[in-house]
Amino acid sequence: MALAGVVLLSILAGMVVNYAADVLPRRSGGKPVCMFCGQPMPWGAYFRWWQPCPHCGRRRWRHGVVLALMAAVGAWLWLSPLKWGFWPVWGLTVYALAVIVMDVEHRLILHSVSGFGALLGLVLGVWRHGWLPTLWGGLFGAGVMLALFFLGNGYVLWKARRAGEPPPEEPALGFGDVTLMGVLGLLLGWPGAAAGLALAILLGGAFSILFLLYGLVRWRRLVMDAYLPYGPFLMLGTLLAILMAK
Ligand SMILES: [Zn+2]
Structure with a gap:
């Protein structure tokens, strides 16, 4: 798989991390919610994290940070020699990032x-x-x-x-x-x-x-x-x- 594919997949995984960190601690039943006020948002607005939330007016900057971080770490892991192999370490990184975001924001490990x-x-x-x-x-x-x-x-x-x-x-x-x-x-x-x-x-x-x-x-x-x-x-x-x- 080419580097570009790994970066793209890492960004997709970052979107899953953001979604899990927004939805799981608030038990929203899978509906996308704002990370700050917890109000439900339409899917389109939910993915446009750089625009203000229609309820609280805040920009959900963590979404952008997670996506950029996943793209960078994914590329770095792909280019590094790893004893455990790429996919296990990549998967663990995605999991760890979700745990970290939820623990920092909600002081919660579900x-x-x-x-x-x-x-x-x-x-x-x-x-x-x-x-x-x-x-x-x-x-x-x-x-x-x-x-x-x-x-x-x-x-x-x-x-x-x-x-x-x-x-x-x-x-x-x-x-x-x-x-x-x-x-x-x-x-x-x-x-x-x-x-x-x-x-x-x-x-x-x-x-x-x-x-x-x-x-x-x-x-x-x-x-x-x-x-x-x-x-x-x-x-x-x-x-x-x-x-x-x-
Ligand atoms: Zn909000």
């Missing part, structure tokens, strides 16, 4: 999305590593995140009770993160899952430091209480580990 990832992770993991390392990797990933889930949320509850405050409505770590870490484990297998987790932690840490510095310059204070979604770093760590695979 069960249907993480369940689909687990199936994808199982199939690709067994293909790459065989059954046992794949299952151990998945258990390791979900186990680590489950421990963090109980520890982290237990700590938040304990802190709120000590301060005499009601417990926060949003848990520090969602259960979707546990499933997603299981997906990372299945894909990378054991011991690759440990390397993938380390990469995700490094990426998250580097981003947090940059964000703290940005806050220091922008608002002249350390913003320690900002919400940081974990999903994007888990997905980027997984992709990075696969790209680095020898």
Whole structure:
């Protein structure tokens, strides 16, 4: 397949990512909706993302970003030598982008999305590593995140009770993160899952430091209480580990 075909297909996949990220978290029943106000839009207007939404008047710039990103990453993957081959990495990139957009915009990892990832992770993991390392990797990933889930949320509850405050409505770590870490484990297998987790932690840490510095310059204070979604770093760590695979 020629490069132009890959770019075209990547842009089409980007349109699917945009549609999934708009429709799935809002449970619109498949009707195209605005990413900002959630109001239904006719199909023609929906795909003209550069025009203002007829309901809220905002331009849905994320659509353009996703399409440009998919075109660039698709071309780059096509031209790069990949140990896993082009199509598996390309497919995982599309999946990761959908997870990242939904987690950043809605702070949400839907069960249907993480369940689909687990199936994808199982199939690709067994293909790459065989059954046992794949299952151990998945258990390791979900186990680590489950421990963090109980520890982290237990700590938040304990802190709120000590301060005499009601417990926060949003848990520090969602259960979707546990499933997603299981997906990372299945894909990378054991011991690759440990390397993938380390990469995700490094990426998250580097981003947090940059964000703290940005806050220091922008608002002249350390913003320690900002919400940081974990999903994007888990997905980027997984992709990075696969790209680095020898
Ligand atoms: Zn709107």
